[in-house]
Amino acid sequence: MFFKKLLVFGLVSCSFTMYGQDYFPANAGVKSKNQNYTVFTNATIHTTPTETIKKGTLVVQDGKVVSVGKSSSYAQNAIVVDLNGKHVYPSFVDIYTNFGIAKPKRAGGSGRASQYDNSREGGYWNDHIMSEQDGYQDFTYDSKKASEYLEAGFGVVATHQHDGIARGTGALIALNNDGNTANRVIEDRLGQYFSFDKSVTSRQSYPSSKMGATALLRQLQHDLDWYEKGNIDTKDLSLEALSRNKGLPQFFEGDGLYDDLRIDKLGDQFGIDYVIVAGGDEYKRIGEVKAMNRKMILPLKFPDAYDMENPYAAEYVALSDMKHWNQAPTNPKALQDAGVTFALTTFSHKSPKDFKDHLMKAIKYGLSKERALEALTTIPATMIGKSGELGVLKSGAWANFMITSGEVFEKDTELYEHWIQGNKTVIKDMNTVNIDGVYTMNIDGAAYELEIKNSTEKVKASLKKGTEDVKSEFSYSDEWVTVTFPQNEGKFVRLVARASADGLSGKAILADGSEKNFTSTKKALAKSDDKDDKKEEDKPLTVMPLTFPNMAFGFETRPTQQDILITNATVWTNEAEGILENTDVLIKDGKISAVGKNLSARGAMVVDGTGKHVTSGIIDEHSHIAAFAINESGHNSTAEVRMSDVVNPDDSDIYRNLAGGVTAIQLLHGSANPIGGQSAVMKLKWGASINELVISDKKFIKFALGENVKQANWNSFSRFPQTRMGVEQVFVDYFTRGKEYEAKKKSGQPYRMDEEMETIVDILNMDRLISCHSYVQSEINMTMKVAEQFGFHINTFTHILEGYKVADKMAEHGVGGSTFSDWWAYKYEVNDAIPYNAAIMHRAGVTVAINSDDGEMSRRLNQEAAKIHKYGGISEEDAWKMVTLNPAKLLHMDDRAGSLKPGKDGDVVIWTDHPLSIKARAEKTIIEGKVFFDMKKDEELRKTVQREKAQLTAMMLAEKNKGLQTQPAKKKEKQRMHCDTEQTLY
Template sequence: MFFKKLLVLGLVTCSFTMYAQDYFPANAGVKSKNENYTVFTNATIHSTPTETIKKGTLVVQNGRVVSVGKSSKYPANAVVVDLGGKHIYPSFVDIYTNFGIAKPKRAGGSGRASQYDNSREGGYWNDHILSEQNGYDDFEYDKKKATEYINAGFGVVATLQHDGIARGTGALIALNNDGNTANRVMEERLAQYFSFDKSVTSRQAYPSSKMGATALLRQVQHDLDWYEKGNVDTKDMSLEALTRNKTLPQFFEGDGLYDDLRIDKLGDQFGIDYVIVAGGDEYKRIGEVQAMNRKMILPLKFPDAYDMEEPYAAEYVALSDMKHWNQAPTNPKALQDAGVTFALTTFKHKSPKDFKKHLMKAITYGLSKERALEALTTIPAQMVGKSGEIGVLKNRAWANFMITSGEVFEKDTKLFEHWIQGNKNVVKDMTTVNIDGNYAINLNGVTYNLEVKNSTEKAKATLKKGGEEVKSEFAYKQDWATVIFKEAEGKFIRLVARADANGLNGKAILADGTEKNFTSRKTALEASEAKDDKKGGDKPLDVMPLTYPNMAFGYETRPKQQDILIKNSTVWTNEAEGILENADVLIKDGKISAVGKNLSARGAMVVDGTGKHVTSGIIDEHSHIAAFAINESGHNSTAEVRMSDVVNPDDSDIYRNLAGGVTAIQLLHGSANPIGGQSAVMKLKWGAPIDEMVIKDKKFIKFALGENVKQANWNSYSRFPQTRMGVEQVFVDYFTRGKEYEAKKKSGQPYRVDEEMETIVDILNMERLISCHSYVQSEINMTMKVAEQFGFNVNTFTHILEGYKVADKMAEHGVGGSTFSDWWAYKYEVNDAIPYNAAIMHRAGVTVAINSDDGEMSRRLNQEAAKIYKYGGIEEEDAWKMVTLNPAKLLHMDDRAGSLKPGKDGDVVIWSDHPLSIKARAEKTIIEGKVFFDIEKDKELRATVQKEKAQLTAMMLAEKNKGLKTQPARKKEKQRMHCDTEQTIY
């Protein structure tokens, strides 16, 4: 291996003018222009991820590739580098970084006042829409950080300001440390970026939740359409930028699987081809990710093992977190096998130097090397419209390439040089001779054994005499090795030797000052010695099986619909037949097929119901389980937000509710504002996709009255309303505006689509029904009067602990009551609550349900119904209907649920005892003919949870014993959400 250097004495002659093309304009003034050719010969050239040229030649001039092939023409005066079989790869491309862009400063100010209006002139009404932002304007080249990227194999990065919901554009930067701005900046306006996170530069309150951010992005698209049609007199720089950037690639950063699905729905609604910045847990529901048919940018930051040495702390680590540690490295392979197109990124790593370790782990877990190379070269180039320019070594592509000792994804491969736009960066001297091995050195009849390791990195050496280690100092630089060691007290020997691939040859300067020549031949290290202290080895750990959902009590296969015949049980029909003794229930094709005696069905699963009670599933009219957020508190009306945007299908409370016989819920928005968000009526199908859980034709919305909406309990004095009479004014104002909006919509005139007003119109037309959080009789009366004033009815008053005071008026209005059995005195406005409330409303002719508003109470609703029987003295069946048929009526789903009537959904619970008894346990909970909870299966799952935790704990302890980094074992506190729960996004 050698370098052959030819001195260039003049300009290239006319016979080579075909190579002499200018790619950059000359600057004013006197300038010497270097148009030399650099030629790399005898190389294994990976021109693309699928094309390899052995003993190839790469010709580079003016920062570009001139030719690449088996043989290429080049001028006689070119600089020729013989690579002696080394490999050349295109530089990696990372299209999602913040390289050279400082984090913005957080907005100042604090206290009880919130900002509700925007703070910018000429921009969109919401400060978090920063589409006019251009990352290049804040860009400053960081040579030190660029070197980190270069040493990790990256030659080009896209950079943007990671701030805001609409984040504006980013720039494409070549990491040319020897260049200048003119040639480093490949694109000033590369792509347009989005996220669900607010800008830190503004304190504007809306949105305060992910569902608010989603609704805001929908409204932005409507406003953009209205603006582009010329319906706005004044210029809006944010909407102008969105229009200008429409033709650019569109990137949307998520924070995990359910953000991916949320982004996909937004893109589908408005026909936007978002490239999704993934979260790393897509493997959990890879079929749903595959069905999105979207390109992705994939971070490779895998979690560290938990420190499980302290058993009490280890017990707190959730199985879901332990499984994610174990399974996360399989995510790239899962996406690969599903045919998802993805690029890889260093995003989420503190430094690019950490990237290779995680990439090698992904390869160990099944990501193919070819796919990895594509994900770092051609695919990111294609995503930003730069195919053929970067990520490949083809004629006229930028001369961005790495010279490596071997295949780039082999563990011991070294990166020697990294050329970017034709400029060389030396990472490691590729002329350094590898002298790893054992050397026997004879001096004055004494044999010393020198063992050298890791010589091309940070060389280490051990010197022994007669098998005993001798304290010594060793250095190796520019092919010269030096060893200094003590021969006797105050007497030192110095060895200086020139290294070659076969041995060390040099001089020994003895303690008496005399010099002696020595030679030594290299012998290979023992195999055990040659191992470089490998932490963890190259073998993947055993990967735990995926479950649905992928956590404790998840199922290895999703429940399948089956025909089920329950024999000889006490059947609570909730119909005119009442309670039937020794009766049968047949579920066929997911529906109640028959209820009666002596039923039979060929092929059905037969369940012996002797001594058991069979009922329809419990329905919770007021629930806050299974959600990532509950309140959007940024405005006094958030009718545009949707709980269906933030459904969490992995909430363990779903399983617990099933164990309590609950089959359906209304997932309600919270009570932070008078007009809240749209509900999601759901079947609790544990492990199913969100779309299979949400019942799409049930349209409800949460309204609220009282202390929460006037902010009595969190000392905020900045948002209207501050009083109960202000709440009434909010309703009147919005319904008036809704009437005006509908009139304009019907007039045939152009109108701006307003998602909030669309919902208000639905309410006015009773196409979306109100479930209203309420306590005090005066406000209950007020709300009914406002509704009657605008020609519609309130559907349900929920909580309504003073309903007994106005039960007659409720019955006259036609509104239902969904209440607690015996909650009171937890705040001032419930001081008048009594345990007879439900019974009094029931006797007045009000449809009454008992709800939970609580993830714990919801799995004991059968006992809450029993309290009404106890306190109110009403019939058992009527008490039972308050958690089954009556909530079904309030949710307008009694045509399909709430009773055991042929033709209704097969939502059935088998109880061990009388369902109103504290002894009763749900033994099977069935939804549409699928068994989603089985008490015997539950016992198996409990054992499985313990077994899997033990297996994963052993794996993590082994990882720590290998010296790998761990994270502290910590308890993940489950947040119990209620009406007043708030989350804030940043």
């Protein structure tokens, strides 16, 4: 019956072949096509990751699987391959490579003139959106690289151009070294690819930051919707392609955990099912990754240990980097245990050859072999819509499979042959017999010992006569061994023998030309090294515990909300009651519950406040900590970008600020442009998620004046404005455009959704408030007048070092001032700064705050407030309000923070001394009833850091002693962000 089915299938195949044959001339001679069946018998066939057939038969014809099952009869003219004792696996599939695609050439040119407009005809307004790019058009088959993939187990790869933010489509390639390009290309338009990285082929300046790239991708989706509705007469090739490829799988490459979350947020906003190319550190916040509910592609590039032999250099290595080395191999297991669907990729490896070692390490650290096989076969195939065609051995699937000596993920398993589309590539001769051993033999009356190692790969042999080493030449092929060695001076003995399981037997051709038969006895090689390796493998793995965040001073468990009663303290209420002696403060359910004497609360944690001072938390109105980027400098207005897109919850400055009593900040955009980006007002909840840090209902934006904006401090002399008077025209222009945009939006006519203009409209309507970087009185006056011209007012002038000159006008306008205590002369436009500035503005009726604009000074804002008391004669209470209640007012959060009033958030600091004293330290910093900093806990954490570094150092030294590769121990400089900090997005 089986033969009849094969015969019918063959006739049908022949009829289609004859009907569909090509008519091109056969210039190379007679053309013939192999129509025979190839039948593989007696193998252990792994048809899927979960289904195995022992003693199975695989039938292949014309590049496809005909059938697979138990042993059965087959056509007499079939080519039969007996695979007794061997295993057959579907080829692996890598769906994220740049195989066969040349790297793009970096755009030429440099200097101080930036490119602001696009340079392509017919494409999107931004050069870094290249969705019309077709990866297949740049594809050239690379047989050498294909062989590397084949040896690593991969039979099919998806490839695309890794350049740009919208990268276009890719292609699906079978690594068939015996085929031609037409046969190898399974799909010439596969997937649509995205990243946050600019194209190297263009010098267009926008975006210059990751928040800019994120905003650009949002606007791209709005523009696509506008275009698809037929509202643009001019054809846009980029938007055309983006629309055409919407139905394809959508792949988005990130660079780690926080890119994953950023991509997920974009996908949620626009309903796009992005497959995320992960960064390898998802284990750090696996709960948040699981909640994304997205498919992922996972690289397996694990970092090398650091070379810690030099104790001085070793001190520079951050605990977070040491822990990542230790914990990164657990990432696949963490995703597996969280139920995240993921495929594996060679992406990030220099060569596919490196892949198996990292995969075996992941398995050692808990990734199951079944899940690993799924992640290399059925899961990637499903992600690209090729389920049933790739990654399985079933009827109709491509005949892509490996023949191995054993189970594919065993250490000693060898890959013999790799068949792609029915064509064979020999990796190792599977008929080569393993003849490793020690052979003792007698040749012409003398005893010899021949040791053979690694006979199935690069064979090695050594010969001894008694205890003396004998120089010899050795070869082994097709079960035949030849050995040549000197017997007398200038004369040689040649041995030719057949190898078997029992030993060697053959002829010895002696130095005098005579021949003698000989046999040998065989014993196994010593296994001392194997035993040592086994002992090493059996050692329990030491994986350091995760903390929140996963770095120095992270918590083993996140702080929990609790009721806290602070008794008998000096309490700075910042309310009409003023400073109260011997008073209690009760925090209940995360809120200030009561302030008074002799308070009690059942079950509350009681803190003796005797001799201590209790205040509300410090609030920094102008901060640049906890961010991956500060400036989007690509345009003169970047109102569309959001600091919330680049929050870094793992910035150690959060913890340092908590140690200085800071509980909330405004994370401001920098001062690269007149109209900057949207702020993020945050509570400093160390170890919490980004969503838990950011207070989403507080809407502010950064504007800027002065030297930075007109680019006297920047690297471009081509962007408008170049003068201070030009800044005014930027404001007028954008506010005018905003009014026109709002009018069209209200008219009911179709309009293009513009995220930048939406923000400008919010500003005009006072739904988003301005914090304006400022120094010089003329510009301060100008900005207030422009705002009044358009019917709104500025919320805050920050820096405002010439505020004392215009304090009366500021009070009349209703704008607050957030200033420095005594900064002076760090650039020309602050030469008129005086330490009495805050006091003068305060006495004129301006709401004044003292800010940091500096990650180091922010943890000493209590001392900055003390300077105002010293220099300006301001009362202690009013000076203290300048770092607590007043910034809360400027951030419109004084209804929940800034004072110790019942009903407000339980953001409280317990100080060891008078808070304006240089002796004062924050003993406890509490946010919403959770203790995020505690001096005693800090002492314990310091010891923990020291202990963990010592433990990890010992592990790394052991790695080096085993001869494993290491990387140099080097200091990781922490970048301090300021108003003028710029990043380059490549």
